[in-house]
Structures are given as C-alpha cells and as structure tokens.
Amino acid sequence: MVAELQELLGPKGLITEPAEMEPFVVDWRGRKRGTALAVVLPATTEEVSAAVRLATAAGVPVFPQGGNTGLCYGTVPGSGGPGNTPGLVIALNRMNRIREIDRTANLMTVDAGVILANAHEEAAAVGRQVPMYLGSEGSAQIGGLISTNAGGTGVVRYGPMRDLVAGVEVVLADGRVLSDLAGLKKNNTGYDLKHCFVGAEGTLGVITGAVLRMFPELRSEANAWVSVKDPADALTLLSRLQDDCDPYIQAFELLSASQVDIAFRHVPGLRMPFETTPAWNLMIELGSPDGDLDLHARFETFLAAAYEDGLVEDGFLAQSKAQAEEIWRVRHSLSESNKKEGVGVVLDISIRNSRAAEFIHTADRGAADAFPEAEIVVVSHLGDGNVHYILMFPHDYWQGLGSEEARDAKADEVMVAFHDVAAALGGSFSAEHGIGRKLTGELQRLCDPLRYEMMTRMKAAFDPDNLMNPGVLFGN
Amino acid sequence: MVAELQELLGPKGLITEPAEMEPFVVDWRGRKRGTALAVVLPATTEEVSAAVRLATAAGVPVFPQGGNTGLCYGTVPGSGGPGNTPGLVIALNRMNRIREIDRTANLMTVDAGVILANAHEEAAAVGRQVPMYLGSEGSAQIGGLISTNAGGTGVVRYGPMRDLVAGVEVVLADGRVLSDLAGLKKNNTGYDLKHCFVGAEGTLGVITGAVLRMFPELRSEANAWVSVKDPADALTLLSRLQDDCDPYIQAFELLSASQVDIAFRHVPGLRMPFETTPAWNLMIELGSPDGDLDLHARFETFLAAAYEDGLVEDGFLAQSKAQAEEIWRVRHSLSESNKKEGVGVVLDISIRNSRAAEFIHTADRGAADAFPEAEIVVVSHLGDGNVHYILMFPHDYWQGLGSEEARDAKADEVMVAFHDVAAALGGSFSAEHGIGRKLTGELQRLCDPLRYEMMTRMKAAFDPDNLMNPGVLFGN
Structure with a gap:
C-alpha cells in the first residue's frame, strides 16, 4: 500500500x-x-x-x-x-488554499488545512472577520477546528466553531466525497449532515474543505482589564453588563492571580496595568460594527458605576489599540506559559453561568485537600460558563511520580475528582477541548448510556469498520 | 393495543x-x-x-x-x-407546560406542545424574547418548530429554529427517552445528537421537550415599509443596509404588489401607507436591546440617502408602535389571505443572496410561458436568500382540473420547473418548509445521491423498523 x-x-x-x-x-x-x-x-x-x-x-x-x-x-x-x-x-498541511471569498454573502470557502490566522487575514482584507479567537490560531487549521468544534474567546458573541460553519466537504470512510459547499443560509432538505462532522474529532470522516461565515469587522471597540474580589462578583458584573451592553460583549474572560503570574513569569514583553497582580482578573472586550458608537465612554460609565457599588476593585480601560493588544497578548500567551510552568492537569468544565462560582469554590476546597502539591490556576471563558480549572504540578513533582503509568493515574485521579464536582452541578467535563484519546474513559463513565449507545450507532452508520480515527471518542 | x-x-x-x-x-x-x-x-x-x-x-x-x-x-x-x-x-397539544425560565442563563425549558405565542409571552414577562416569528405563531408548537427547523422573519438576525435550541428531550423509536436539557452553552463530549432531531420532521423520534435560548428584548426599534423598483434594487439596498446597520437588521422582507393586494383583498382592517400598491415592497425592522440608540433617526437618514440615489421610490417610516404593528400585520396575514385567494403552489427556494434577483427574473419568464393561468406572487425573506415564489391558481381553475391526480400532477409540474431553476443557480428547493410527504420525490430527484444514502443510514441507525413518521422525508 x-x-x-x-x-x-x-x-x-x-x-x-x-x-x-x-x-x-x-x-x-x-x-x-x-x-x-x-x-x-x-x-x-x-x-x-x-x-x-x-x-x-x-x-x-x-x-x-x-x-x-x-x-x-x-x-x-x-x-x-x-x-x-x-x-x-x-x-492537511498542504491543503491551504482559500478557495473563494464571497463578500456579499459573507462566506469564505477554504481547504481544511488553512491556518486560522490566515483566514483572519483574508477576512480582514475585505472588512470582515472569522470570529474564532484562540491561543493556537497561528497553527490550528480550519479542519481541526471544525472537527473539535473549537471554542476560544469569541464564543460568548459568535458561538463555537459549529456556528461559524456554513458547509463542509468530507472524505468518508470508503473514500467517497460528501460535499455541501453551497453556503445557503437555509436548507431544510432532510438531515443537516454537516452537524454530524462538527465535533466528531475525525471519527466519521476527514474534513477537506469548508464554507465559513464571515461577520462585519468591528469599528467601535473598548477593552478593559478589571479586577474583582472573587468569581461570584465576576458573575454579578457579567449579569449587569448583559443587562446594559449585551450586544456589544465580544469577550469576557476570568483569570486567577496565579494564572496571570505564570504568564508574566514565562513570556517576555507582557505588560500589567496594575502594581500587584489582582486576585481575580477580568479581560473584557466590547465591540460593534457600528462605527458611530462610543463604546469607550459607555464602558467607562459602566465601570465607574460598578466601582462605586464595590463590585469592581480596580480597572484599566485601554486608551489605544496598542494598550488593548497588550491586554489580549497576556490572555493569548497562556498555553505557552503554562507549558513552561509545569505539568497542568487542565479541566475543561462547562456549567450554567449561575453555578460557575459554586463550582470554583467547591473545587478549591477539594484541590487543597487532595492535591496539595498542585497550584490552582483558573482561566475561564466565563461568558460561556466554561471554566478551565487547572492543577499545575511542578515538573519535578510530576517526574518524581516515576512511571508514565503513575503519571497517568495521577492525572486520572484529578480528572475524576473534579469531573464529579461538575457533574453534581449539572455540568459537563468537556466544554471545548473534546474527548480525543484522553477522555474516552470519562465519556464512558459520565455519559448518559442511552446517548452513548446512540453515538455508537451513528459511528457505525458512517464508519462500520471503525477505521476513521479509531481510539478517539470511543476508546477502541 | x-x-x-x-x-x-x-x-x-x-x-x-x-x-x-x-x-x-x-x-x-x-x-x-x-x-x-x-x-x-x-x-x-x-x-x-x-x-x-x-x-x-x-x-x-x-x-x-x-x-x-x-x-x-x-x-x-x-x-x-x-x-x-x-x-x-x-x-402534543396537552403537553403545554413551561417547565423553567432561567433568566440569568437566558434559557426557557418547555414541553414540546407549548404554542410559540405562549413562549413569546413568557419570555416577554422577563424582558426577553424567543426570536422566532412567523404567521402561524398562534398555533405552531415548539416541538413542530424544532422538527421542521422553522424559519420566519427573524432568521436574518437570530438564525432558524436550530440556532435557538439549546437542548431537546426525545422519545426514540423503542420508547426510551433521550434527554439533554442541561442547557450548557458548550459541551464537546462527542456527537451533538440534538442536531439530528432538528429538521428531522419526526422521522427519528418524538420531541417532547426542549431548552430554548432567550435573547434580550429590543429597546430601540424602527420599522419601515419601503418601495423599490425591482428585486435587484432590493438586494442593493440590503447590501447598503448591511454595510451601515448590520447588527440592527431584525427583518428584511420583500413582497410583490400582487402579494400585498391579495392581503388587502381578504384580510379586513389592514392599512397601507401608500396611495397605490408599490410594485415591490420591503418591510424592514431595525432593532437593538440598547435603549440608548436612536434607530429611527438612523433609519431616516439611511432611507433619505437611498431615496436621493434613486434606490428607494417611496418609503413609510413608522412613527409609533401602532404604525409598526400595522406594517407587520400585513406581513403576518399572508398565509390566511393566500388560502382565501386561490390555490397557491408555493415554492420555498433558498439561494445565495447575490442570485435571488436572477432567480426571480428567470422564474417570471418561465411562469408566463408555462403557467399563464396563474398569478405570480412573491414573498421573500430576502435577508436569508429565501424566496417564496408562488403560482396562485384561481380556485375555479384548480377545481376544473378534475381529479386529485390531475391537480397533483399540475402542482408537480410547477414544482419541478422552478426547482430546476433554483438548482441551476446553486440553490435549494426547500429553504424552511421542509420535505414532509409533499416533496419526497423532489428530494430523491435533486439530492446528491451520496447525501441521500447517508441520510438513509442515519434513519436506520435511529429507527431501524421505519416506524417513526414513515412516508415523510423518504417517501416510504
């Protein structure tokens, strides 16, 4: 062969x-x-x-x-x-062509190997955006982002990758090409098969092309780094912001002090607008394609009122595009800095907003009791109820566990403990990272058995011989 | 039994x-x-x-x-x-309970038999909207709207029903209940099965409950009835409006003069803001949850400029909520009035915006040649590229065809002719109405055979004995 x-x-x-x-x-x-x-x-x-x-x-x-x-x-x-x-x-590295840009229909058709940052550039060139923003945008490819239904910081406004896909081209298990690149806004002619492939992690076929939705680029913006006392106050602030400015919220990210410190420890050139690292940090972006709006003034008024009410402890509102970029550079450096800091066992919890503070509180107590060696690091797409709760183990400690088996066992122990906390609060153990080969056991353990059974039936319908990314999702 | x-x-x-x-x-x-x-x-x-x-x-x-x-x-x-x-x-008529309203998470959990208008009322009571708007909202039920992935006038802003569903509860073919009502914004734990049921027209199970997304209610609004020369000008106006006011477009509907006249002929109490019926009518709503915006002034400026440029022939900007309601009462009366006018063979074409005018033009020539007995009526969700092209046959003519077989044959003849026009322009023959029992032949004729095959495999995975709404979608 x-x-x-x-x-x-x-x-x-x-x-x-x-x-x-x-x-x-x-x-x-x-x-x-x-x-x-x-x-x-x-x-x-x-x-x-x-x-x-x-x-x-x-x-x-x-x-x-x-x-x-x-x-x-x-x-x-x-x-x-x-x-x-x-x-x-x-x-798919070599399949990196932009096939078509249709500005009137706000659609971009691409090879699946196109890197996200390139799609960003191509959209910007026609005054549009493909609003998927994450740390790995310089390497992540469109096909992978679709296969994993990627998330990131734009989900609070635009939804996950699923919502940005208007069509896919897929090579099925027998080599045939299922193509739906018409890019129609509406098409009620039976099952919408593209949704089968979004988030399927390559287990139903190989995505080779896609039509992406483009959105107007932002013409008004305001960005702030705000400090709050605790996650509960962060959620209260989110609610107030939704009441006041819902259509303008482009990102609403929560970082623990430990997370900010790690970034500054390992990534050169970052800048912090505060004397000392706040206990809890919110990075917030307001934006609109309407260039007539003064979102800066609007945000200033909002934050001043929140400060008056004791909800905000300190705040820095970017005065320039450069200052805004400095805020977001910190946010987007986290994958890199965390990798250097230690071995992070990263939880990817999804939970209704109203319960996110309770999750963090409960998890904190559990972590202190059961895993004292680890530092607790929190980075959360709070607007989506998505909490990356991270137990950061020192490299030395992790290596000292001896064997790969021992390390895997420790990671499993952490995951099981906190996944159970999330499940007890009605949450999910994988918000945006997916299952891969890592969480197949957790999927079997925590998934509704009927749902699991229906997933295996769907898998069999598309890939009866289990030859498409076997071992992923189902673990065999 | x-x-x-x-x-x-x-x-x-x-x-x-x-x-x-x-x-x-x-x-x-x-x-x-x-x-x-x-x-x-x-x-x-x-x-x-x-x-x-x-x-x-x-x-x-x-x-x-x-x-x-x-x-x-x-x-x-x-x-x-x-x-x-x-x-x-x-x-599901008796299953009409609102199960829960979670204002913080912007979610409403309902029985599938809840009538859309009731969901509207319940959302409005907490300052929210379930943004699905269509003529039948006083009778249509949430379960049916999900099963058919309903459209309507709000799709241009909020997407079709698929985008409003955060979870479903479904009774499968063997009677087991597959429930996913957690209402999480993100959940990447395998295939998102809810998308299988949306638009499946009851062929995979019976939807018994759902979690719906709520959105902030509008606090600024502006509504207009505008006349334009032809569909091409309507599309140019849409493009200009998208460049200027994209985030505020709540509805963008195109009606032919014939459609407006039919409404006024059969539905009492309607009001027209013009002396004579314009050739082509746009009903446009701008709106935002931001109460500080003056969208009325904004829209006035926009329309004045478009009038100056000869793009708009006449326009009526509603000065009150009552006047706005009068505009939309005309739009929402069409199902009722068309039923009285005659027998409409309704096409439900979906096409990229850029080709909608070409579709109407080509179809008009075909209709005049092949179906001179019918009046041509156009009502289009133009913002979505969705054209309801209707051939309205007089009741007498239709009855005069003799047998039900002859009438069916005539309807088929019309459909085939115009579906082919749409297909040649890259469009779909069912944008929002679905397939039902009516279009199963057209689905077989026009659907990519590989896609059709994969749909039958999916059907078999969920309903191996073909007992869930047999005859719908697949025709047997």
Whole structure:
C-alpha cells in the first residue's frame, strides 16, 4: 500500500522516514506518542479520497490531523499495540488554499488545512472577520477546528466553531466525497449532515474543505482589564453588563492571580496595568460594527458605576489599540506559559453561568485537600460558563511520580475528582477541548448510556469498520 | 393495543371516534388526508414513551404532530393503503407546560406542545424574547418548530429554529427517552445528537421537550415599509443596509404588489401607507436591546440617502408602535389571505443572496410561458436568500382540473420547473418548509445521491423498523 501511495502522491505527499514522521505522531506538548505506517500530505481532496480508499480497503486505519494543537491527543495515531493496527496519518498541511471569498454573502470557502490566522487575514482584507479567537490560531487549521468544534474567546458573541460553519466537504470512510459547499443560509432538505462532522474529532470522516461565515469587522471597540474580589462578583458584573451592553460583549474572560503570574513569569514583553497582580482578573472586550458608537465612554460609565457599588476593585480601560493588544497578548500567551510552568492537569468544565462560582469554590476546597502539591490556576471563558480549572504540578513533582503509568493515574485521579464536582452541578467535563484519546474513559463513565449507545450507532452508520480515527471518542 | 392505550392514557388521552380524529388526520389547508388507528394526546413525556413503546413493539407506526401548521403534509398520517399500516397520531397539544425560565442563563425549558405565542409571552414577562416569528405563531408548537427547523422573519438576525435550541428531550423509536436539557452553552463530549432531531420532521423520534435560548428584548426599534423598483434594487439596498446597520437588521422582507393586494383583498382592517400598491415592497425592522440608540433617526437618514440615489421610490417610516404593528400585520396575514385567494403552489427556494434577483427574473419568464393561468406572487425573506415564489391558481381553475391526480400532477409540474431553476443557480428547493410527504420525490430527484444514502443510514441507525413518521422525508 505504501508503494501505491508513493506512486499516487509523489515525494511531497508521503513521509515514511521515522525521524520525519516524528512531529506527526506526538502531540505538541510531547505527552502522548503513537505510531504510523506513513504520513500522507495530500494536496487535494482527490488525493485524500484516494489515500483513504486505499487504506480502508486494506483495513488500515486513518488518523486525520490538523495543526496538532489539541489537548486531548485526538490527532495522535494509535499505538500500534495489540488490536491496534498502525495506520496512515493524513495531515492537511498542504491543503491551504482559500478557495473563494464571497463578500456579499459573507462566506469564505477554504481547504481544511488553512491556518486560522490566515483566514483572519483574508477576512480582514475585505472588512470582515472569522470570529474564532484562540491561543493556537497561528497553527490550528480550519479542519481541526471544525472537527473539535473549537471554542476560544469569541464564543460568548459568535458561538463555537459549529456556528461559524456554513458547509463542509468530507472524505468518508470508503473514500467517497460528501460535499455541501453551497453556503445557503437555509436548507431544510432532510438531515443537516454537516452537524454530524462538527465535533466528531475525525471519527466519521476527514474534513477537506469548508464554507465559513464571515461577520462585519468591528469599528467601535473598548477593552478593559478589571479586577474583582472573587468569581461570584465576576458573575454579578457579567449579569449587569448583559443587562446594559449585551450586544456589544465580544469577550469576557476570568483569570486567577496565579494564572496571570505564570504568564508574566514565562513570556517576555507582557505588560500589567496594575502594581500587584489582582486576585481575580477580568479581560473584557466590547465591540460593534457600528462605527458611530462610543463604546469607550459607555464602558467607562459602566465601570465607574460598578466601582462605586464595590463590585469592581480596580480597572484599566485601554486608551489605544496598542494598550488593548497588550491586554489580549497576556490572555493569548497562556498555553505557552503554562507549558513552561509545569505539568497542568487542565479541566475543561462547562456549567450554567449561575453555578460557575459554586463550582470554583467547591473545587478549591477539594484541590487543597487532595492535591496539595498542585497550584490552582483558573482561566475561564466565563461568558460561556466554561471554566478551565487547572492543577499545575511542578515538573519535578510530576517526574518524581516515576512511571508514565503513575503519571497517568495521577492525572486520572484529578480528572475524576473534579469531573464529579461538575457533574453534581449539572455540568459537563468537556466544554471545548473534546474527548480525543484522553477522555474516552470519562465519556464512558459520565455519559448518559442511552446517548452513548446512540453515538455508537451513528459511528457505525458512517464508519462500520471503525477505521476513521479509531481510539478517539470511543476508546477502541 | 387501543384498549391498552385507553387504560394507559385515560379518556382525555385518546381519541378513536373518526369525527373527533378529523382535525388530526387532515392538514390545515385541507389538501391531504391520512388515516389513524387512534389519536394519542399524552400529558407527559412518560405517556409519550409508553404509547410509542406499545405501538412500535406491535409494528404500528407513529405519526408525531405539533400544531399542524406545516405546508408539506409532514403531520398528516399515512393513508393506510397497501404497505402503509395505519398508526397512531401523537399530538402534543396537552403537553403545554413551561417547565423553567432561567433568566440569568437566558434559557426557557418547555414541553414540546407549548404554542410559540405562549413562549413569546413568557419570555416577554422577563424582558426577553424567543426570536422566532412567523404567521402561524398562534398555533405552531415548539416541538413542530424544532422538527421542521422553522424559519420566519427573524432568521436574518437570530438564525432558524436550530440556532435557538439549546437542548431537546426525545422519545426514540423503542420508547426510551433521550434527554439533554442541561442547557450548557458548550459541551464537546462527542456527537451533538440534538442536531439530528432538528429538521428531522419526526422521522427519528418524538420531541417532547426542549431548552430554548432567550435573547434580550429590543429597546430601540424602527420599522419601515419601503418601495423599490425591482428585486435587484432590493438586494442593493440590503447590501447598503448591511454595510451601515448590520447588527440592527431584525427583518428584511420583500413582497410583490400582487402579494400585498391579495392581503388587502381578504384580510379586513389592514392599512397601507401608500396611495397605490408599490410594485415591490420591503418591510424592514431595525432593532437593538440598547435603549440608548436612536434607530429611527438612523433609519431616516439611511432611507433619505437611498431615496436621493434613486434606490428607494417611496418609503413609510413608522412613527409609533401602532404604525409598526400595522406594517407587520400585513406581513403576518399572508398565509390566511393566500388560502382565501386561490390555490397557491408555493415554492420555498433558498439561494445565495447575490442570485435571488436572477432567480426571480428567470422564474417570471418561465411562469408566463408555462403557467399563464396563474398569478405570480412573491414573498421573500430576502435577508436569508429565501424566496417564496408562488403560482396562485384561481380556485375555479384548480377545481376544473378534475381529479386529485390531475391537480397533483399540475402542482408537480410547477414544482419541478422552478426547482430546476433554483438548482441551476446553486440553490435549494426547500429553504424552511421542509420535505414532509409533499416533496419526497423532489428530494430523491435533486439530492446528491451520496447525501441521500447517508441520510438513509442515519434513519436506520435511529429507527431501524421505519416506524417513526414513515412516508415523510423518504417517501416510504
């Protein structure tokens, strides 16, 4: 099969040297490793189709890969152990064409391998935005962002990736291409299959193209870094802001002092507008495409009133675009800084807003009792009820656990403890990171069994031989 | 089985008298009739579950019904002919409880039988809106609106029903209840099954409950009835409005003169702000939850400039809430007036905005050539690229066709002709009305065969014995 692939794809399209395959078989944080027969780098949808057809006809699994920026090992191929056939990694790096920009219809059609930052640039060039904003936007690819239904800081206004996708092109398990790139706003002709693939983590097919929704770029903006006493006050402030300025809220992010300190410790060139790090930090963006609005004045009035009422302890309202960028540079440096700080066991809790403070409070007590070695770090897309509760273990402590098995066991212990807290409050253990290979056990443990059964039926309908990203979601 | 159902549901819960069943086995326009063993009127999800279990265990099909306001006979049960077992209509009329209103999370949890107008009232009572607006809102039920992924005049701002649903509770074919009413903004724990049921027209299960998203109510508004020369100018005006006022566009509706005249002919008490009916009419609403905006002044300036440029021929900007309501009363009277005027063969075309004028132009020529007996009526959610192109046949002409077969053949002839025009322009033949029993042939004819195949696989995964609304979508 590898010889056939070589013939089909040419020298640029296939990697079989172990050293060259290395970046494609390990996750970006270097925590999980798989194995592969070869890495396929197709240039077109037709090449993906042909490669998938060859592989699955031979019973060889296919592991789709975008920018490899995930946190749940969803792009790491199988280990090649017993019952775990080595397969093909299909990395879409070379499929990076912007296919069409339709400014009137506010649609951008792209190859799945287009990097998010490039999509941002292309949209900005026509006065539009593709409003998906996250730390990895310089590497994350559109196909991966769709497959994981990515979140980020724009969700509070625009929704997750699901809401930004107007159509997908997918190579199915048998190599056939299911294409829906018409980009219609409405189409009630039966089941909307694109929603099957969004968030499916490559288990139903390989996304090769997509139509993305564009939105008007912002012409009025106001950005602030605000300090509050605790998460409960942060939520009260959010409610007040929603009552007063709901259509303008573009981002509403909560960071613990520990999180801010880590960023400043490891990422050079960051700037803090306060003398000392506040206990709880809110980074808030208001924005509108309406250039006539004075959101700066509006925000100033709002914050002054909140300060008067004791809800805000201190605040810094950016006076320039540069100052605004400085605020958001801190927010977007967190993945990088956290990786340097230690080994973070990152929880990705989703919970109704009204219960987010209670979650943090309950989790804090549990963490202090059970995991005293870890520092507690909180970064939350609070506007979405999404709390990244992180137990940050020192590198030394983590290595001192001895074996990979011991480390995995510790990580599992942390996850189970806090996932249970979330579940007891009606929340979910994966808001935006997905399941990957990391949380398959938790999915089985916490998912409604009927829902789990229906998911396996859907999987079987699309991929009866379980050759599309096996091991992801379902764990086998 | 009927005896068991009687025992189970009590006298209020079951209808078996043919005369009493009548309103449940005929569509509201009286065009299609089915037959049923009984009509089940369950009071709870548990009763739906028990009834479905009894029916499907006995091989008896189930026909879910909401407000019976559809245009494609999706709620009409099977005819009971050969290969067409009579079944149970399950009408959710008695399941009309608002289960919870969570103002902080902006969520309303309801029984599926809640009537849309009631949901509107409940949301308004807490300063919120459930932004789904259509002519049948006084009878349409939430479950039906979800099952058909309903559209209406609010889609341009808030999206179709799919975008307003945060969770569903569904009775599956075997009677088990799949419930996801947590109402989380984010939840990436595998496939998002709710999207399977949205727009599935009852073919995958019976929706019994839902969580709806609420939005802030509007505190600034401006409404206008504007006349333009032709659809192309209407689209140019839309583009200008999007550049200038995108976040405020709440509705953008286009009506032909013929459509306006029909409304005034049949519905008493309507008021027209012009001396004579304009050739093409736009009804536009701007709105924002921001009460500080003066959208009236803003709209006045915009329209004055468009008038100067010759883009707008005449315009009436509502000076009061009462005047605004008068404009929208005309828009919402169309289903009623069209039913009285004649027999309308209603096309429900979806097309990229940029091609809507071309579609109307091409269709007009085709209609004049092939169907001279019909008057052409256009009502379009132009902001969504959704054109209801209607061929209005006089009642006399239609009856004169003789048999029901001849009438069906004529309707099919019309549909095929104009669906082909839409398809040639990259459009869809069903934007918001769905497929029902009416368009199953067109779905087979026009749907990508691979997509059709994957839909049948999905159907089989959820309903292997084809007992959930058989005959709808797939035609058998």
